[in-house]
Amino acid sequence: MRRIAILILAVFLLSSTYVPTSASSVTVTVQAEEVHATFALSLVQNVTSLPNVQATIDSASDSNVSSAFAQALRNADPSASPSNLSIGLSSTQTGLNLTCTLDVLGVSQRNGDILSVNMTWLPFAVTSDLRVQNFSFNTIGKRYFRSVVTHYANASRFVGLPNAAITGVTFYVDQVSVGPPAAQDYAGNFTTLDFGPLNANLGQWNRTYTVSNNTTTWRYFPSKLLDFDMRIERKNVTDDYIATYAYNAAISVPGVARAQGFVILVGVGTGLTEWVMAAIVILAFLSTIAVQLRYRNRKKRLAKFQRK
Secondary structure, eight states: HHHHHHHHHHHHHHTTTTOOOOEEEEEEEEEETTTEEEEEEEEEEEEOOOOEEEEEEEEOHHHHHHHHHHHHHHHHTOOOOEEEEEEEEETTTTEEEEEEEEEEEESSEEEEEEEEEEOOOEEBBBOOOEEEEEESSSHHHHIIIIIHHHHTGGGGOOOSSSTOOOOOOEEEETTTOOHHHHHHHEEEEEEETOGGGGSSSSGGGGEETTTTTTEEEEEEEEEEEEEEEEEEOOOOOOEEEEEEEEEEEEEEEEESEEEEEEEEEEEOOSSSHHHHHHHHHHHHHHHHHHHHHHHHHHHHHHHHHHHH
């Protein structure tokens, strides 16, 4: 019976730390009163041919990037400002990998033994045309997608270019057929650094508490920001030109934390409160197991007595 209880407890602890895989992620960690964010983003597409660029930029070397992030954060939360901003990017003809790290200042406040962290800043959106080596890595829709989509919008009517053999062009957004104007706006307005889909209060996120490392985590899986398909039909061939972009998000806070709207609250005193709450969770779980085991043992004794 002891082995069964230990096994069940292990499964419980492991299940609380399971994270579904995703190509892109937004990760926010809170340590003491510091808020650190990492954005690991990936765009996959064959709508156009992107330039091959490998680069690293930061707030010290590029004032335009620093200003753009500062403005975007202020628009979401006037109290928020970026610090230690760094961006690494790698683009090929068919995709872009972008990693951005920064500290967010002005969003945490300690009152006695309670730390409050305001996450209103998280659904910020950078709208500026940020460039490195003349590669517009943020306004990709406007710079690279729109002209291609516009070019093919009426392709079946063209006598010469782009191809006289084209018999039809169909556009899909989120796997639903749309007209050319809607397709042009959808693909043409895409920006990489848009985190508007994270504008959901934390009550709508999936909250878990992990006993093993005493950490509360909120996770959220918004819909794809970009799910575009341009289907071109020729005489005997149909080609799909796609662009897809999505991310998940996670916020991790040491201790047993709770949320009110967009604000996270956690005790940061001696830590006694957090350990008491963790002990309550464990004891409640173990008590459930003990009740179930006693019930099973009682049924077995009763069955044995009836057989006699």
